[in-house]
Amino acid sequence: MPGFDLKQINRNDQLIIGGGGLGFIFSFLPWYKASAGPYSATWNAWQGFFGTVGVLFLLVAAAIVALRVFANFQLPALPVGPNVLVLGLAGIGTLFTLLELLIFDPTHGAGRGVSQGLGWAGYIFEILVIVETVGAFLNFKASGEKVAWDATKVNTGTAAAGGAVPPAAPYPPQDAAPNYPPAADYPPAAGSSDTPSA
16 A cells, blocks of 8 residues: 555564464475485475464464454454454464474384474474464553453444443343142042042
């Protein structure tokens, strides 16, 4: 957009958007490598289940902040604040990518002669996703939002507009239980006798 100055963006938002955007790019580069003698192979962060889910979570977190900064996008009323949501997405995404690193074994334990671990892009990628999560945490701390679930803000238009949520009407009190006459006062049914059968 014309005349837009990047310095106008909050530093924490810069960390989230920059970390998420660059992390997305580096997720396609050699994140993991294995070599044995003259042979070597590389894999990116999308080639494992936890890595794929983690990158998607990190990308959504960065996208929410980017939409708010560049398009003035506002989330609908949610049980948690937007900064809590972004922190949760970024934190889970980072955790999943680190978990993928621990369990990813493309050589299936080939053993001796095989060297494997993070590739050159993997180190940069993990640093970037941690930077994104740190930015999300700093935004959360600065916002003063609460982590606790607030059920009164779930899809309530008044809460989204800043108005007070009216308290729920109390349930009407129940009348006293009706008093029925004892069974002996009822006339016997047709075809029945008063004397109990032996």
